Amino acid sequence: MRKELVKFAVVMLWAFGLLFPMLGAQIGFETFTFEWGRLVRVMGLVAVAYGALAAQRALSAHRKRSHRQAGPGLAERVPPLWGWGILAAVALVFPWFADNYARDVAINVLIYVALGLGLNIVVGLAGLLDLGYIAFYAVGAYTYALLNTHFGVPFWLALPIGCVISAAAGAFIGYPTLRMRGDYLAIVTLGFGEIIRIVLNNWDRVTEGPNGILGIKAPGLYYPKLSEAGLTLGHVYIKHLTWLYYIALVIAVLTIVGVNRLDHSRVGRAWVSIREDETAAELTGIDTLRMKLLAYMLGAVFAGLAGAFYAAKVRYVNPSSFVFLESALVLCIVVLGGMGSIPGIILAAAAIIVLPEVFRDLELYRMLAFGGAMTLMMVYRPEGLIPARRRRLELHAREAFAEEEGNA
Amino acid sequence: METFLQQMVNGLTLGAVYALIALGYTMVYGIIQLINFAHGEIFAAGGYIGVITLSFLQSRGVLEAHPTLGLVLAFALAMVYCAFLAVALERMAYRPLREASRLSLLLSALGMSIFFSNGMMLCQGVYDKAYPIQLYSTGQFTVGGAVVSYIQVYIFVGALILMTGLNLFVNRTRLGKAMRATAQDKVMSALLGINANRTITITFVIGSVLAAAAGVMVGLYYGSVRFDMGFIPGIKAFAAAVLGGIGNLTGAVLGGMIIGIVEVFAAGYLASEYKDVFAFIILILVLYFRPTGIMGEQVDDTRV
Numbered sequence A: 001m002r003k004e005l006v007k008f009a010v011v012m013l014w015a016f017g018l019l020f021p022m023l024g025a026q027i028g029f030e031t032f033t034f035e036w037g038r039l040v041r042v043m044g045l046v047a048v049a050y051g052a053l054a055a056q057r058a059l060s061a062h063r064k065r066s067h068r069q070a071g072p073g074l075a076e077r078v079p080p081l082w083g084w085g086i087l088a089a090v091a092l093v094f095p096w097f098a099d100n101y102a103r104d105v106a107i108n109v110l111i112y113v114a115l116g117l118g119l120n121i122v123v124g125l126a127g128l129l130d131l132g133y134i135a136f137y138a139v140g141a142y143t144y145a146l147l148n149t150h151f152g153v154p155f156w157l158a159l160p161i162g163c164v165i166s167a168a169a170g171a172f173i174g175y176p177t178l179r180m181r182g183d184y185l186a187i188v189t190l191g192f193g194e195i196i197r198i199v200l201n202n203w204d205r206v207t208e209g210p211n212g213i214l215g216i217k218a219p220g221l222y223y224p225k226l227s228e229a230g231l232t233l234g235h236v237y238i239k240h241l242t243w244l245y246y247i248a249l250v251i252a253v254l255t256i257v258g259v260n261r262l263d264h265s266r267v268g269r270a271w272v273s274i275r276e277d278e279t280a281a282e283l284t285g286i287d288t289l290r291m292k293l294l295a296y297m298l299g300a301v302f303a304g305l306a307g308a309f310y311a312a313k314v315r316y317v318n319p320s321s322f323v324f325l326e327s328a329l330v331l332c333i334v335v336l337g338g339m340g341s342i343p344g345i346i347l348a349a350a351a352i353i354v355l356p357e358v359f360r361d362l363e364l365y366r367m368l369a370f371g372g373a374m375t376l377m378m379v380y381r382p383e384g385l386i387p388a389r390r391r392r393l394e395l396h397a398r399e400a401f402a403e404e405e406g407n408a
Numbered sequence B: 001m002e003t004f005l006q007q008m009v010n011g012l013t014l015g016a017v018y019a020l021i022a023l024g025y026t027m028v029y030g031i032i033q034l035i036n037f038a039h040g041e042i043f044a045a046g047g048y049i050g051v052i053t054l055s056f057l058q059s060r061g062v063l064e065a066h067p068t069l070g071l072v073l074a075f076a077l078a079m080v081y082c083a084f085l086a087v088a089l090e091r092m093a094y095r096p097l098r099e100a101s102r103l104s105l106l107l108s109a110l111g112m113s114i115f116f117s118n119g120m121m122l123c124q125g126v127y128d129k130a131y132p133i134q135l136y137s138t139g140q141f142t143v144g145g146a147v148v149s150y151i152q153v154y155i156f157v158g159a160l161i162l163m164t165g166l167n168l169f170v171n172r173t174r175l176g177k178a179m180r181a182t183a184q185d186k187v188m189s190a191l192l193g194i195n196a197n198r199t200i201t202i203t204f205v206i207g208s209v210l211a212a213a214a215g216v217m218v219g220l221y222y223g224s225v226r227f228d229m230g231f232i233p234g235i236k237a238f239a240a241a242v243l244g245g246i247g248n249l250t251g252a253v254l255g256g257m258i259i260g261i262v263e264v265f266a267a268g269y270l271a272s273e274y275k276d277v278f279a280f281i282i283l284i285l286v287l288y289f290r291p292t293g294i295m296g297e298q299v300d301d302t303r304v
Helices: A002-024 A036-066 A080-097 A100-125 A134-151 A155-178 A184-202 A241-263 A266-276 A278-283 A288-314 A324-337 A342-358 A360-380 A389-395 A397-407 B002-032 B039-059 B067-097 B102-124 B150-172 B174-184 B186-191 B196-222 B231-244 B249-270 B272-289
Strands: A025-027 A032-034 A220-227 A230-237 B140-143 B146-149
Touching (some): A002 A036, A002 B039, A002 B102, A032 B039, A100 A241, A100 A342, A134 A155, A134 A184, A134 A288, A155 A184, A155 A288, A241 A266, A266 A278, A324 A342, A324 B102, A342 A360, A360 B067, A360 B102, B002 B146, B039 B067, B039 B196, B039 B231, B067 B196, B146 B150, B150 B174, B150 B249, B231 B272, B249 B272
Antiparallel strands (some): A220 A230
16 A cells, blocks of 8 residues: 555646646747646646556455456447347437537548548558548548549549559559568658658649638539420439438448458458468468558558548538547547447447537547547457447457357 | 858858757657657746746846846746756656557647647737847947847757756766766666666756747847747747757757758748748758768667
8 A cells, every 4th residue: 555655646746847848838029938837727637547447456466356247348249130120220310310410420420430440441450551641531521522523523423533543543542661571650640641741731733732722512412303305314413411321320330240251251360360470471372462462452542432422512622621539539539439340430430529518618628538549458358339340359368258158 | 152151151150040949859859759849838837937037037127237147047947947847747748658659649749739839828828929139239340241130149058058967967068978878778777777767858958958049049039039930930940950860969050050041041031921931941861861860870769
């Protein structure tokens, strides 16, 4: 106990030393004041957080000693098929019971579900850290924006073109870096994300620079129509949020099904084996460079899909939607949800988009919380909120086996 | 010719700063194979402590009387602060993950980077904090038509002193030897009685001290600091470390200088709005053609 108290005191002193100049000092124009109130409040928070972590540590140590198993997680309690059925039903009827604001938020959630699952291929399955993922989202969005405003290409045609161009961009940036082992990819993709943003910002003749591109058409809907000229195709633009919601839903469901099939395919297993041990994977005959490139390109495809839809929904694109923060946000979704876990990522996407909407006052603290949560997750629960079965087995093999025996 | 010389002077100044930051990246990568994303934020924190110290002294009227003392104090406090910050960072986010996968460690580092930069924003606001530089930015002289300000000389000389100190530390002291041994083979050096955890902490501290100095230098050079000022220089410094050969101290200095000079020349002669792009292009080219960097020896799988 005394040891704990001494540790607590050291941590508090340390925190005080680090916080007091940053929090207290108020620099104005040639003025300097010191504010104690804020410092005291934050120090209180630090003490509470430390206490909570210490209690958690003590509790888990106790649990380990008494061999008691943790209760089944959320994923196990709900029968999977039931769960998916309820989720699908709610998703289908949702726009009819919501106002426009809620529909808008829901569309955002669906876009981020697609983005999170796309990045999940790269990070969760293949184990490659991509920090410039939003660049492919930008490529998709600008592809549709440019094709539509310059050549009048309709949404449904631009969608596959956007995917192809995103995939090409993925191959272009992936090829030189994926030949390397390890984590250079992270920094190169970070740089690539910045390059894309800088180019979008400065290539005024094509991208209109920071002003962005206006006048993008919404997705069209075609239907047969009888007129004086005989049977022709009628055409309306889908601008109502309810219908846009359904398009987003289709894209999200496509991504969910696609990523799920990939996960359980030969290719998915090859990715996981690369993530676990690249040398071993190569020795079992996997063409690791090709597989990594494939993961990277497929991830880009889903981002391109989401990006084209985003441009069609907002009908306006500008570079400030594609900053590093967005890449970090998508990465947060993957990490919090659980790498490789589809239900986890859906839950995390919903949480990360909806929570800041609910707690508007705390919006400034959003990224602070996400950054802190990312590190905390890695330290305390690297498998995420709803762990993928494979990954849980790998991280907590003994406990998971014991639990499964108990269930059987 | 005059413009060329002028660009060279500016490039060397910027390069010295990049080199100081790159040293921290390369040392940490050399010892635990981690891209310490939070390094850029430590650099920014150094800049903030510098401006806080100088403003405090100015508001008490000390700075006008003893400008040099103020400067020394700003550097010293920033370096001490960042040393403590680095220890906290290493304890909280990296040490618990010593046995975890590389991806977990990287994500943890990224989380801390986001946490720190947003923390600084919440503490000190989103706007630039101005350095009281009017005291220091008066003097300048010309060499062959190129204008060299005293600040540039201070930065360059200061960086040289720090690098020489680092070189002496790594090559001449027991701790430096322990660092090199741990970087080469963690298990073997542990068997020989070197405390790996302590050595890693010291590596973090030294890298952060250098970054803190760079932060104050940038504040003095550009006249202000901002919460997100660590992001882009962080990536560029990492590019410099890779260019020089990751894990190699001389390489990091060389790479930093090259990146700084290339950036200034590209901004001057090609297109200034694309100046941030060139470092990344260099990075990608290096990875394409010479992934081990300029000074890098043939590294095996565990290192790259």
